[in-house]
Amino acid sequence: MIVSTITLYFYVKNLMRAEVEEELYSTTARVETILGENGTPFSLPPVVEVASVNFITEKILKDTVIYDPSQKEMEEFRELSTFKEINGTKYKITVRNLIVESENILIAIILSYVTIILLIFIFLFYLNKARNKKMWLPFFTNLEAMKNFSVTSDKALYLIDSEIIEFSEFKDEIEVLTNKVRSDYKNLKQYTEDVSHELQTPLAIIQAKIENIINGDGLNDIQFEHLTSIQRDIQRLTQMNKRLTLLTKIENNQFVNMESVDMNLLVEKTVKNFQELSNVQIKISGDANILAAMDPYLAEVLCNNLISNALKHSDPDGTIDINFMENMYSISNSGSKPLEHPENLYSRFYRESEAIKSTGLGLAIVKRICDIYKFDINYTFKSGRHIFTVKF
Incomplete structure (x- = not known):
C-alpha cells in the first residue's frame, strides 16, 4: 500500500500536469484564432497575456509563481509562452493555468487509501471473526467437553461433528481414545x-x-x-x-459425604486411642478451634496417619507436640537429623529408612486427602523436630 500510494501520487501528479499543458496549448490556439480574426492584442492577467515583440524565439514551458489578485496570495501556475507572427505582426502569447498543489493531491490520496484500508480491515475483521467463530465452534465445544471428561463418569464423551475434515477426524479419534x-x-x-x-x-x-x-x-x-x-x-x-x-x-472420589468436622475433638480422640498403645508422650496445645468441611472418615484417616507417622519416627524417649493455630494445626516429633529426600515424602512406598517397617502409604494417603479438599500440607525440620503442618 505504501509503494502504491507513492506511485499513484507521482502518476496523478504527472497526469494532471499533462492535462494542464494540454489545456495551455488549447488556450494558445484559441488566442491565435482570435488574434487572426480581430488583430487586436488583449490580456486577461494572470491567465492570458498577449504582447507585441520584435523577434520570435522558441516556445517556453515552465512553472512559475504569480500573485493572484482574486485569491490574494501567491499561486503556482504552469506557463506556456509562444511566439507567433499573425497578419504581419509578431506576438508573444503567454497562457497560464493554475496547478493543483501537490500537497493537496498527496493528502487526498493518503486519506482515500487510509479510508479504503480501514473499511477493508473492518469488513475482513468482522467477516473473518464470524466465519472463524462458526468454523471453530465445534472444536471449542468439543474441547470444553474434553475438559469436563472424567474416566470415573458412567457417561460417554459426547462430541459434535464438524464440516472441517481435520476437526471431524480429531473428534472421531478422541471418542475412540476416551x-x-x-x-x-x-x-x-x-x-x-x-x-x-x-x-x-x-x-x-x-x-x-x-x-x-x-x-x-x-x-x-x-x-x-x-x-x-x-x-x-x-x-x-x-x-x-x-x-x-x-x-x-x-x-475414585468415592467419599462424597461432606460434613463440618471438629478437628480439635477428632485429634483429642485419636491421641487418646494411641496413648493406650504407645508410651510416647503426646502434648496438645493451642486454643484455636478448627472446623473442616470434609468426609468424616477421611478426616479420621488424616489424623490417624499423621499421628501414627509421628509415633513411628519419634525417638523412644521423645515427645510429640500437636499445636492448634488459626485455621491450621501442626504435628511434630523429635528427630536427630532432617530427612535426606523430603521431596519424596508423599510418594507411594517411599521409606526414608528401611529400619522402620511400614507400608510407605500413610503420607501418600494424607497428601491425596489434602489435594482433594485443597488443604496445604508442609514438612519442615526445625530445632531437632520434624514438623508437619496442615492448613485448612
Missing part, C-alpha cells in the same frame, strides 16, 4: 477391587493359623522366631492391602 480409556479404567478398577477383596480372606486365614501354631506347644525358639516374622509380614501385607484399597477409593 472410550478405550474408560474401558481400561473400569477393567483396572474391577481388577483392583477383586484382588483386594480376594486377598483379605486368605490373609485372614493364614494369620489365624499362624496364631494357632504360635499359641500351641512344641515350638522351639527358632521356629517361634520364624513364625513371628511371618506373622509381622502378613500383618504388613494386610495393612498394605487395606491402604491401597483406601487410596484407590479416594482417587
Whole structure:
C-alpha cells in the first residue's frame, strides 16, 4: 500500500500536469484564432497575456509563481509562452493555468487509501471473526467437553461433528481414545477391587493359623522366631492391602459425604486411642478451634496417619507436640537429623529408612486427602523436630 500510494501520487501528479499543458496549448490556439480574426492584442492577467515583440524565439514551458489578485496570495501556475507572427505582426502569447498543489493531491490520496484500508480491515475483521467463530465452534465445544471428561463418569464423551475434515477426524479419534480409556479404567478398577477383596480372606486365614501354631506347644525358639516374622509380614501385607484399597477409593472420589468436622475433638480422640498403645508422650496445645468441611472418615484417616507417622519416627524417649493455630494445626516429633529426600515424602512406598517397617502409604494417603479438599500440607525440620503442618 505504501509503494502504491507513492506511485499513484507521482502518476496523478504527472497526469494532471499533462492535462494542464494540454489545456495551455488549447488556450494558445484559441488566442491565435482570435488574434487572426480581430488583430487586436488583449490580456486577461494572470491567465492570458498577449504582447507585441520584435523577434520570435522558441516556445517556453515552465512553472512559475504569480500573485493572484482574486485569491490574494501567491499561486503556482504552469506557463506556456509562444511566439507567433499573425497578419504581419509578431506576438508573444503567454497562457497560464493554475496547478493543483501537490500537497493537496498527496493528502487526498493518503486519506482515500487510509479510508479504503480501514473499511477493508473492518469488513475482513468482522467477516473473518464470524466465519472463524462458526468454523471453530465445534472444536471449542468439543474441547470444553474434553475438559469436563472424567474416566470415573458412567457417561460417554459426547462430541459434535464438524464440516472441517481435520476437526471431524480429531473428534472421531478422541471418542475412540476416551472410550478405550474408560474401558481400561473400569477393567483396572474391577481388577483392583477383586484382588483386594480376594486377598483379605486368605490373609485372614493364614494369620489365624499362624496364631494357632504360635499359641500351641512344641515350638522351639527358632521356629517361634520364624513364625513371628511371618506373622509381622502378613500383618504388613494386610495393612498394605487395606491402604491401597483406601487410596484407590479416594482417587475414585468415592467419599462424597461432606460434613463440618471438629478437628480439635477428632485429634483429642485419636491421641487418646494411641496413648493406650504407645508410651510416647503426646502434648496438645493451642486454643484455636478448627472446623473442616470434609468426609468424616477421611478426616479420621488424616489424623490417624499423621499421628501414627509421628509415633513411628519419634525417638523412644521423645515427645510429640500437636499445636492448634488459626485455621491450621501442626504435628511434630523429635528427630536427630532432617530427612535426606523430603521431596519424596508423599510418594507411594517411599521409606526414608528401611529400619522402620511400614507400608510407605500413610503420607501418600494424607497428601491425596489434602489435594482433594485443597488443604496445604508442609514438612519442615526445625530445632531437632520434624514438623508437619496442615492448613485448612
